[in-house]
Amino acid sequence: METFELKQLMAEYNAKLDEIIHLNKKTALKNLQLKQTRKKTSSLLFYRISELVFFGIIVLFMGSFIGRHWNEPHLAISGFIVEFFALIALTGSIGQVILLQQIDYSKPIVQISKKIELINAHGFLFLKLILLSIPVWWAYAIIGLYLIFGFDIYPHLDPGFVFRYLVIDGLLIIPLLWFLNKLSYKNFHVKWVRRIIESLTSTKLKEALSSLKIIDQFGK
Secondary structure (H helix, E strand, O other): OOHHHHHHHHHHHHHHHHHHHHHHHHHHHHHHHHHHHHHHHHHHHHHHHHHHHHHHHHHHHHHHHHHHOOOOHHHHHHHHHHHHHHHHHHHHHHHHHHHHHOOOOOOOHHHHHHHHHHHHOOHHHHHHHHHHHHHHHHHHHHHHHHHHHOOOOHHHOOHHHHHHHHHHHHHHHHHHHHHHHHOOHHHOOOHHHHHHHHHHOOHHHHHHHHHHHHHHHHHO
């Protein structure tokens, strides 16, 4: 074998060796990332199941409360409002558990990352529920005072005040729904949306919402 052919074979061998080493490093890094992700999702699954149980208990309790106070409209209506928000939270927790169990680690890392960030952004649902509860905060007050102190505040309220308050709250619902619809990571490029999200959310939640926006843009 001539020297030139030998050098050519050595060059091809070195090139293949470098490719194998690079592939092994890439595979090892991916496996490490997936291992860390699996560990993180297992922890998140525990918390989401705990949330599911917690909100499930509230839903069952409020259903029982409504049944016991069916003949007292102000307590029954307040119970329905609390039950409604608890059901939304429960549905969100169920969706999170399903999403966690649907993560396929054989899929591309981008798809895995998006599901992980959707899970990390779960707290945004609770923020929206708090904002949506503002017009009907009185329902929580009525239920809370009745359950904790056994005090029914409604008979002590002025009927005119109650009527005016309900009218004002009713007028606020549509603008509030529009506002909450706009308040999404998909509108993170809108200046006022970004400022509100940054001012109302934690650093971790803000990073998750920002990552979702970037992943969506990457997918396009």
